[in-house]
Amino acid sequence: MLTQFTINTCKSFGCRNLGLPISASADYSWPDYRLGFPALHCRACGSYPPLFDEQQFNEWLSAHLSAYAFENGHFCPECYCNKTICYGHNPRGTQRVQCRVCRKVWTPKRQLPGEVIPPVQIETVPLIVPFQGGRGDQKLYVLLSFDAIRGNILHLSTNFTQHPIGETLRYLWRGNIEPELHHSDIVKRVDMREMHFLRRSQFDEIQYGSAVLKRNAKGAILRPVIAAHGHFRVLNILFPEIKTHVISHECFLRGAVITVWAELFRQQQGELWFIEEDISDSDTNTPWYFQGKTHHGWWQSQWSLWIQGKNRKMVCPLTGGDSSNAEMLSIAASRHFIDWLYKQTNFTHSAQLSAGGVTQILLSLAHDYNDRLITAPSGD
Structure with missing residues (x-):
């Protein structure tokens, strides 16, 4: 199933609609051409973020994230959860990985690194x-x-x-x-x-x-x-x-x-x-x-x-x-x-x-x- 990622949203810090998709707020109206391009109008803060084709964006981003996950193994290529465990080895001796949430098992192309230290x-x-x-x-x-x-x-x-x-x-x-x-x-x-x-x-x-x-x-x-x-x-x-x-x-x-x-x-x-x-x-x-x-x-x-x-x-x-x-x-x-x-x-x-x-x-x-x-x- 295609995961939905939000790109059409209010991007104004301090606005109650920050990050909320179109379906989640009655403050939105679209498309609005006041600035000369199709935009999403957030009436709560007055902003006009440009509109994107969300279906095309989601199709590309899903493929992009899955390819990254298959290559590097840091998160699941199916549900994108970053909670994974080592799950034995394939016949060639390469480490396999399993997602703790959806149980997807795959073999990353790159050797898994040690613990990734989160940045400050x-x-x-x-x-x-x-x-x-x-x-x-x-x-x-x-x-x-x-x-x-x-x-x-x-x-x-x-x-x-x-x-x-x-x-x-x-x-x-x-x-x-x-x-x-x-x-x-x-x-x-x-x-x-x-x-x-x-x-x-x-x-x-x-x-x-x-x-x-x-x-x-x-x-x-x-x-x-x-x-x-x-x-x-x-x-x-x-x-x-x-x-x-x-x-x-x-x-x-x-x-x-x-x-x-x-x-x-x-x-x-x-x-x-x-x-x-x-x-x-x-x-x-x-x-x-x-x-x-x-x-x-x-x-x-x-x-x-x-x-x-x-x-x-x-x-x-x-x-x-x-x-x-x-x-x-x-x-x-x-x-x-x-x-x-x-x-x-x-x-x-x-x-x-x-x-x-x-x-x-x-x-x-x-x-x-x-x-x-x-x-x-x-x-x-």
């Missing part, structure tokens, strides 16, 4: 990576999530999928790429990114570059917002009680996180933060100093500016988090990995590989990176 904070950033497609200079949208304290990669995914998708889930390049922001003033950079959100056809419809597969290639390229909902759904199954999320400044990442962990946020037990950094000296251990607050964007979100020598960071609490935590928040784990990634020969040649090939290289390098963290001498 999850840090998530995007990365644009080239691949060889129908023409040169095609691009994948990659999402990287880390244990923000330990630094290891918790989950890596791209917007390439091997599973069939409906047309509403497909990324469509319209030839109008959003410019990269390199303004020397970090406050103005935050403001400019908010302005770019408003210029989109809808808030989550990013245009990050062309992503055309080779002719007759298997698979498809997802809209990044769909890939983000799939990415965080995997993390939610693995770590349902995680309470602190630090994400790059991208509005649809916020929407995906708050939807997937909606129950915790509705109970005001979770914190979600935007981070923008300008790091010139990553080795300094001097304290961060608070410089003041500014408001930006459609929602007039409150950002705080912090300075540490030559370094600058902007921090925005999206769910009423404790402002005293802002000093310690960063995206340092992602910076360390990306610095390492660009030194790996396999990665630097990714522009010559297919989208599926680049995805596999990234997954392999993420595995190598995590192994490196485990085996590195103390203080390395």
